[in-house]
Amino acid sequence: MKQTVISNSTVQVPPTFEGEDRDYFIALMEHVVQKNPGEPEFHQAVAEVLVSVVPYVNQHTKYKAAKILERLIEPDRTVIFRVSWEDDQRCVQVNRGYRVQFSNAIGPYKGGLRFHPSVSLGTFKFLGFEQIFKNSLTTLPIGAGKGGSDFDPKGKSDHEIMRFCQSFMTELARHIGKDVDVPAGDIGVGAREVSYLFGQYKRLNNRFTGVLTGKGIEFGGSLIRTEATGYGCVYFVQNMLQHSNQSIDGKTVVISGSGNVAQYAAEKAMQLGANVVTLSDSSGFIYEPAGFTQEKLEFVKALKLKGGRIKAYVDQFPSAQYHDGQRPWSIPCDVALPCATQNELDESEAQLLVKNGCIAVGEGANMPVTPEGIHVFLAAKIAYGPGKAANAGGVAISALEMAQNSMRLHWTRDEVETRLHSIMMSIHQQCVAFGSTPGTPYVNYVDGANIAGFRKVADAMMAFGIL
Numbered sequence: 001m002k003q004t005v006i007s008n009s010t011v012q013v014p015p016t017f018e019g020e021d022r023d024y025f026i027a028l029m030e031h032v033v034q035k036n037p038g039e040p041e042f043h044q045a046v047a048e049v050l051v052s053v054v055p056y057v058n059q060h061t062k063y064k065a066a067k068i069l070e071r072l073i074e075p076d077r078t079v080i081f082r083v084s085w086e087d088d089q090r091c092v093q094v095n096r097g098y099r100v101q102f103s104n105a106i107g108p109y110k111g112g113l114r115f116h117p118s119v120s121l122g123t124f125k126f127l128g129f130e131q132i133f134k135n136s137l138t139t140l141p142i143g144a145g146k147g148g149s150d151f152d153p154k155g156k157s158d159h160e161i162m163r164f165c166q167s168f169m170t171e172l173a174r175h176i177g178k179d180v181d182v183p184a185g186d187i188g189v190g191a192r193e194v195s196y197l198f199g200q201y202k203r204l205n206n207r208f209t210g211v212l213t214g215k216g217i218e219f220g221g222s223l224i225r226t227e228a229t230g231y232g233c234v235y236f237v238q239n240m241l242q243h244s245n246q247s248i249d250g251k252t253v254v255i256s257g258s259g260n261v262a263q264y265a266a267e268k269a270m271q272l273g274a275n276v277v278t279l280s281d282s283s284g285f286i287y288e289p290a291g292f293t294q295e296k297l298e299f300v301k302a303l304k305l306k307g308g309r310i311k312a313y314v315d316q317f318p319s320a321q322y323h324d325g326q327r328p329w330s331i332p333c334d335v336a337l338p339c340a341t342q343n344e345l346d347e348s349e350a351q352l353l354v355k356n357g358c359i360a361v362g363e364g365a366n367m368p369v370t371p372e373g374i375h376v377f378l379a380a381k382i383a384y385g386p387g388k389a390a391n392a393g394g395v396a397i398s399a400l401e402m403a404q405n406s407m408r409l410h411w412t413r414d415e416v417e418t419r420l421h422s423i424m425m426s427i428h429q430q431c432v433a434f435g436s437t438p439g440t441p442y443v444n445y446v447d448g449a450n451i452a453g454f455r456k457v458a459d460a461m462m463a464f465g466i467l
């Protein structure tokens with residue numbers, strides 16, 4: 001009987017794969033699972049890329065002969081370190097820090113830092129691997145990395161956050177640099193944390209360089225960086241809809257999350273005439289049937305800034321309903337934007353979205369849809385924009401922040417947003433170029449993003465010889 005599941009993992013061999021594609025996929029995945037035990041999210045991220053890239057590599061055998069895929073799935077290096085710090089009760093706390101430097105084939109390592117109690121090495125390997133293709137798609141010269149800590153910023157005082165960030169950076173500083181590795185924020189790492197981290201780096205090195213992005217505007221940050229991931233995601237969805245002669249204007253949009261990405265995805269969707277009806281956090285979701293307004297969104301931004309729960313929204317605006325412990329995918333919509341976290345939209349939720357008439361999905365978060373959920377969207381042939389394309393706007397503006405820092409210049413808001421708009425359009429064009437089915441209008445954005453992202457990095461690796 002044919003093997004359908006990779007040993008010791010939940011990864012499935014794609015049912016359409018035969019012969020060489022099947023054998024190569026199995027060999028690579030067996031290797032990944034055996035070498036990286038207990039890291040299911042990393043296995044999932046690799047499998048999601050191999051689904052598209054294995055057939056491409058089998059058709060372009062120079063990459064196979066040079067073992068580009070075998071090299072790409074192994075990070076350049078992984079750093080794990082202890083972070084000791086003192087809490088407000090003067091008790092010593094110990095956390096673990098990570099930085100996975102995945103690939104610097106096309107530029108310095110680049111990718112965010114996540115502070116969340118659930119993270120492990122596998123989380124950062126999954127995120128760092130995804131970052132390779134995303135950063136390549138931006139058209140900008142940035143390699144891929146990711147890192148962070150199992151530190152939980154929730155409930156910590158400002159002083160505790162500062163002490164943690166300073167201790168974390170004291171170790172991380174020796175591994176990063178403006179031409180080496182340029183971290184940024186992610187879940188749990190916002191403007192405040194980036195500022196503490198940057199301050200400590202500057203103090204340790206006595207150098208003012210663009211070693212982190214997402215910095216405050218006063219000390220080298222770029223305008224639009226805060227908004228970039230959410231805005232970019234909506235621009236990408238707008239491009240997907242325009243490609244099938246539709247518009248986002250007047251569409252009903254369901255969004256998960258209420259953090260940085262969700263807030264600005266909601267803002268841009270509303271600016272473009274859409275009706276955004278949900279937001280969520282890890283406790284539940286709010287449904288605003290008539291749609292959010294900018295004023296209501298400002299309330300959410302202020303609420304989340306002070307660490308509040310989304311539930312508090314309904315006390316202020318009784319027009320909304322709160323659904324405790326639930327995700328928003330049961331609400332009928334035209335467009336779904338998962339903007340919270342990984343694996344937050346599963347097969348049955350994907351089926352429900354399609355059944356309720358959803359025509360486009362744009363991933364604001366990284367890997368928010370499970371493999372089974374992706375299969376539902378692809379089988380239904382709706383416009384499904386994977387995170388490595390749809391949420392690349394954030395890292396793209398980070399790369400523009402690096403450019404402004406190097407030039408010691410500061411571009412205007414309009415200038416940066418115009419560039420964001422054109423970068424998202426270029427990412428969309430690359431997806432169309434590599435994901436279109438000849439003779440049909442359908443675009444498989446998963447294949448498009450994976451193959452376009454892979455090609456540039458693979459060609460750079462070929463040029464360097466065997467490294």
Ligand code: NDP
Pocket residue numbers: 185186187188189229257258259260261262280281282283339340341342344364365366391392394395
């Ligand atoms: P934030 O920390 O600002 O917000 C995260 C949001 O997701 C919060 O609403 C949080 O709820 C919710 N959330 C977190 N964990 C869970 C969970 N397990 N279940 C349900 N909800 C959860 O992060 P960002 O908005 O910056 O990031 C969101 C996603 O976007 C992540 O996948 C990130 O990697 C990705 N991303 C972010 C970029 C950026 O520029 N910020 C760039 C590209 C991708 P609660 O408040 O309850 O914790």
